[in-house]
Amino acid sequence: MLWIRTLLRSLAAEDRTVLVSSHLMSEMALTADHLIVIGRGRLLADTTVDELVRQAGGASVKVITPQPDDLRLHLTAPGVEITTATTLAAHLQELHIRGTEAAHIGAIAAAHGITLHELAPQTVSLEQAFMDLTQDAADHRSQPPATTTPTRLPVLWAKAAVFTATVLTVMSATALTTFIAAQLFLHDTDQAASLTDPGVLRALAGNAIGITLLSLIALGLGSLLRSVPGAIGAFIGGVMILPEVLGMLPYETVERALVYFPTQAAGALGSATPIPGTAAPGPALLALCLWATATLAAAALALRYRDA
DSSP states (O other): OHHHHHHHHHHHHOOOOOOOOOOOOHHHHOOSSEEEEEETTTEEEEEEHHHHHHHTTTEEEEEESSOOHHHHHHHHOOTOEEEEEEEOOOOOOEEEEEEEHHHHHHHHHHTOOOSSSSEEEEOHHHHHHHHHHTTTOOOOOSSSOOOOOOOOHHHHHHHHHHHHHHHHHHHHHHHHHHHHHHHHHTTTSSSSOOSSTTTTTHHHHHHHHHHHHHHHHHHHHHHHHOOHHHHHHHHHIIIIIIHHHHTTTHHHHHHHHHTTHHHHHHHHHHHHOOOTTTTTTTHHHHHHHHHHHHHHHHHHHHHHHHOO
C-alpha cells in the first residue's frame, strides 16, 4: 500500500484533487486530508481527519501526577473536563483531561511546580471514529449479535446423518460386490452360496449396518475427545482390545455381557448362520444402536458443556 499512498500524495502535491472511496480507515488516516462519510444515502460527515477524531471524543490528554488536586485547581476553565481514570498508588493518580492541549497542561504544571510523571495526548483511531459515526447507518456490521446460539450441536447431528448415509451406502455396495466376487472363486466348492440362500441377504445387510454403527461410535469418540490420536486409541483400546482382555476373566456374567460389546455384536450381525456364543441378530443390533447412541449423546453433552 505504500506505493499507492505515495502516488496519491504526489498527485495531491501537484494541486490536484484525488477522490478515493475506501473502508480501510487505517490507510485513510495516513493518506487523506479531508473525509466525506456517507451512510444509507445520507451525508454523515464532511470534515478533516483530525476533526472527525476529535468529534468522536478522542482528543484527550493522559496525565499521571502526585499532585492531582493542584493540577485540577489551575486547569479549571470553561470547556475543560478532568476525570480520574485510576489511582495507581497512594501518591499517584491518572487523569484524563479534555478541552485543552498537552502543551498547555505542561506549561501550567511547570509554572506552578506541579510534578508530572506522564503527559501524553490520547486519540482514538480513525477506524473507531468511523465505526462510532456509522453504527446506526450501516447496512452490514462486523460485530456479531449480542447473543449467539452455539451451532456445534446441529453440526454434530448433521455430520452424523451424512456420515451414516455415506458409510451405509458404501458398505452395502462393498458387501454385495465382495460377495459376488468371492462366489466366482467358490462356486465349485462347498462354500458356494447364493443371494437367495437363507440368511445371506440378512448377513450382507447386517455387515453394512454393523460397520456403520461402529463408525458412528468412532465419530462419537472423536467428537467427545476432540483428538484424532485419542479417538483412535480409545476405539482400539476400548472397542477392540478391552473385550478380549475381559474374555480372559473366569466369570460367566462377563462372558454373557461380552456378546453385546460393539465388535462382538457387529460380528453376529454379519453372519448368515448362528455363531455359538454370540447374540442373536436382533439383540445384537439393539446393543450396537445403544452403544452408538450413548457415545454420540456423551459427545453432545460435552459440546453443550463447552459452549455454556
